[in-house]
Amino acid sequence: MLDLGTLMGQCEAEARGLSLLLHPLDERPQALHFGPAPDFVLAGSLSELRSAASNLINNAVRYTPGGGRIDVRWSRLADGKVQLAIIDTGPGIAPEHLPRLAERFYRIDRSRSRESGGTGLGLAIAKHVAQRHGGELQITSKLGKGSCFALVFPAQRVRNKSLVVPQ
Numbered sequence: 152m153l154d155l156g157t158l159m160g161q162c163e164a165e166a167r168g169l170s171l172l173l174h175p176l177d178e179r180p181q182a183l184h185f186g187p188a189p190d191f192v193l194a195g196s197l198s199e200l201r202s203a204a205s206n207l208i209n210n211a212v213r214y215t216p217g218g219g220r221i222d223v224r225w226s227r228l229a230d231g232k233v234q235l236a237i238i239d240t241g242p243g244i245a246p247e248h249l250p251r252l253a254e255r256f257y258r259i260d261r262s263r264s265r266e267s268g269g270t271g272l273g274l275a276i277a278k279h280v281a282q283r284h285g286g287e288l289q290i291t292s293k294l295g296k297g298s299c300f301a302l303v304f305p306a307q308r309v310r311n312k313s314l315v316v317p318q
Contacts, residue, residue, distance in 0.1 A: 154312055155225060156188030159203065164221070166208045188222030191233065194308045195284045206273035207237045209299045215241040217296075223241035231306030232286075238299045244292040259289035276290055277302065284308060 163185045170181045207308035211221045211235070219240040227233050278288040284304045291295070 152192040152194055153200060154192070155193060157189065158197065158201055158204065159223070159225075162204050162208050165205060166212050166222075166223075166315075169209055169212045173212065174217040177238050181212065182220040183211055183212070183266060184220065184222045186226075187220070189225035189233070190312055191225075191227070192310050192312055193233065193304060194310070196280075199280045199283065203277040203302055204235060205300070206277050207235075209286060210240040210273055211241065211298075211300070215239045219297075227309075228303070231309065232303055233306075233309050234289075234301045234303045236299055236301040238297065239242075240297040243294040243296050244290075245294050245296055274300075 163183070166183055170183060174180050208221070208223055211223075215221055221240075222238045225233060225235050232295070274288070274290075281302050281304070283289045285308065286303050289301040289303055290298065
C-alpha cells in the first residue's frame with residue numbers, strides 16, 4: 152500500500168523547484184496548490200505512480216505561464232474509484248489534439264515542446280502506468296482556459312488508511 156501523502160510531498164517539492172526555475176521570484180510566480188493528503192492508500196508500484204504523477208504535474212508547471220494556477224488533489228469518486236487531478240490555467244489544448252495527446256512522441260507544437268524540455272513521452276508514460284494499475288488517464292481541456300489531467304484508479308486498489316495494518 153502506498154502512502155499518497157509522502158508521494159505527493161515528493162512531487163510537490165519537485166514541482167515547486169521547477170516552477171521557481173522557470174518563473175524566478177522577480178517574475179510573476181505560479182500559484183501551486185496541493186490538496187490535503189488523502190484518507191486512503193493505493194495498491195500499486197511506487198516508482199510507476201510517482202513517475203506518472205510527476206510527469207503530469209511537471210507538464211502543468213512547464214505549460215502554465217507565470218501568474219497561472221495549478222491545483223493538485225486526490226478525491227474519491229461516487230463509484231468508489233479515486234482520482235488524482237491536476238488542473239491548470241494554462242493555454243489549454245485544441246479539441247482536435249485531445250484524442251492523440253497520450254501517444255508516444257505526439258506533439259501539438261514541436262517548437263514549444265523543445266523550448267520546455269519535453270520528450271513527448273510523459274503523457275504516454277502516465278497513460279501506461281494508469282492502465283497497468285487498472286485505471287485510465289482522462290484529459291479535458293478548453294483552449295484559452297486550461298486543462299485537467301486525471302489519473303483514475305479502480306475501487307479495488309483503494310483501502311482506507313484506518314484499515315491498513317502497518318508492516
